[in-house]
Amino acid sequence: MPSPLGIRITGTGHAVPDRILTNADFVRMVDTTDEWIRERTGILERRIVGDGESTATLATDAARRAIENARLTAKDIDAIIVATITPECPFPATASFVQHAIGAPEIPCFDVCAACSGFIYGLVVASNLLHSPAFSNILLIGAETLSRITDYQDRTSCILFGDGAGAVVLTRTQNGGSSALLNWRLHSDGSGANMLWVPAGGSRLPASQMTINERLHYMKMQGREVYKFAVKRMLEMVEQTVHEAGVRPSELAMIIPHQSNKRIIESARQKLNVPESKMYTNIERFGNTSAASIPIGLDEVRRDGRVRDGDLVLLVAFGAGLTWASALLRL
Ligand SMILES: CC(C)(COP(=O)(O)OP(=O)(O)OC[C@H]1O[C@@H](n2cnc3c(N)ncnc32)[C@H](O)[C@@H]1OP(=O)(O)O)[C@@H](O)C(=O)NCCC(=O)NCCS
CATH class of the missing domain: 3.40.47.10 (Thiolase/Chalcone synthase)
Structure with a gap:
């Protein structure tokens, strides 16, 4: 660790x-x-x-x-x-x-x-x-x-x-760790690279009239497959990250998950037995903003006082790559 x-x-x-x-x-x-x-x-x-x-x-x-x-x-x-x-x-x-x-x-x-x-x-x-x-x-x-x-x-x-x-x-910080990144996990599995991707516009398939005609510069997604992957990994990440750090899920002030689909977040919340007030969502207002969704959420909860200095906050994400990741913070 x-x-x-x-x-x-x-x-x-x-x-x-x-x-x-x-x-x-x-x-x-x-x-x-x-x-x-x-x-x-x-x-x-x-x-x-x-x-x-x-x-x-x-x-x-x-x-x-x-x-x-x-x-x-x-x-x-x-x-x-x-x-x-x-x-x-x-x-x-x-x-x-x-x-x-x-x-x-x-x-x-x-x-x-x-x-x-x-x-x-x-x-x-x-x-x-x-x-x-x-x-x-x-x-x-x-x-x-x-x-x-x-x-x-x-x-x-x-x-x-x-x-x-x-x-x-x-x-x-000058004196070490009154607050810290307590634990993290980063993962990827490239065998799922084409489950969510933009096929053209890179070295593999440079831009051409054909790639434009075929709409290959747009995102392609195997929604159902990505959904299953996300549910599994989100749960796994939260459990492993807190367990390794010796923290109980009930000690977390807030979990800020990547905002991909409310059903994915809700499924994990129920399995983890976390109250709604501690599982952050803003997907209703912003949809899925990929790498932006967690820092937007972090700013919102910090500014509206839902988390304070000293609180334990867990960030958890999953997405194209396939990639999945978590970070346990003490603010
Ligand atoms: C994309 C997603 C919302 C689709 O929801 P779903 O419940 O899995 O729906 P399905 O793909 O099983 O489709 C169910 C039906 O709705 C239809 N459908 C799909 N999109 C639709 C839409 N926007 N409006 C109406 N119907 C739609 C499908 O064609 C399908 O019809 P069928 O049963 O006649 O074939 C869901 O799979 C998802 O969120 N996946 C993960 C996406 C994600 O998080 N991506 C980013 C990763 S960070």
């Missing part, structure tokens, strides 16, 4: 576009109903970027809020990591755009591509960088514009996804 690190989350922030896509909007676009979407996913609406907005603009807005919340300035940031599967462009990293936009120094900037598990992957990477005296404050952002890769002709997937960004500032 990884040893505890002396890090604190000193700031959080999030940003979502103003534009709302409701279930009623989908009824006009594909063969679906508001009732089907509510019952099968729990989603009522999602936020979608408009002209001039992108992954980097959302990431930048969330970053500014997190830095302000940490009572720091961009000059205090020693590295920027962006978790995303919808980068600003194939290269350079979205983190580089954020660095320029916020006016941070010439610091390391890179992206992490681990889909819906990306924020937790980034958290573990950032925490390990903080072992080095070269780093005191790391800005970690989960940011997505899934609307840019969603096929709005595919009713089985388009109803799920939305856009948004969440950011945290991780700060190395």
Whole structure:
């Protein structure tokens, strides 16, 4: 088991576009109903970027809020990591755009591509960088514009996804661990890579007229298979992570799961016997925002006082790759 690190989350922030896509909007676009979407996913609406907005603009807005919340300035940031599967462009990293936009120094900037598990992957990477005296404050952002890769002709997937960004500032504590990343798990199984993916636009299948005609630049998902994988892994992750850390699920102030489908979250909640108030959801308002969903949730619960310093919070995610991950934090 990884040893505890002396890090604190000193700031959080999030940003979502103003534009709302409701279930009623989908009824006009594909063969679906508001009732089907509510019952099968729990989603009522999602936020979608408009002209001039992108992954980097959302990431930048969330970053500014997190830095302000940490009572720091961009000059205090020693590295920027962006978790995303919808980068600003194939290269350079979205983190580089954020660095320029916020006016941070010439610091390391890179992206992490681990889909819906990306924020937790980034958290573990950032925490390990903080072992080095070269780093005191790391800005970690989960940011997505899934609307840019969603096929709005595919009713089985388009109803799920939305856009948004969440950011945290991780700060190395001087005295070790009054608060810490207590335990984490990162996993992947590439045999499931094509269960949820964008087939074209990379080296395997570069963009061509054919790939456009075949709609291969949009996300393809085997929904039922991903559902089964998610239910299994979410439960397993929560149980293993708390058990290894010697913590009982009842000691957790909040579980913040990746917001993929309300039924997946609810199934795990019931099996874990966790009260509704301790299983965070915002999927009703934002849909599935992949790497952004957990940091958006973390910011919301911190700002509205549902969690406080010293509380135990468990983050758990699963998604394309396939990947799955968890992190147990003491705030
Ligand atoms: C996509 C998902 C919502 C579909 O829900 P489901 O209960 O599994 O539904 P099914 O795929 O079994 O489809 C049931 C029926 O509804 C239909 N259906 C699918 N999408 C529909 C829609 N938007 N509106 C109405 N009917 C729809 C199907 O065609 C199917 O019809 P059939 O029985 O005549 O074949 C669900 O599988 C899911 O959430 N999967 C995980 C997705 C996910 O989390 N992805 C991201 C991972 S991080």
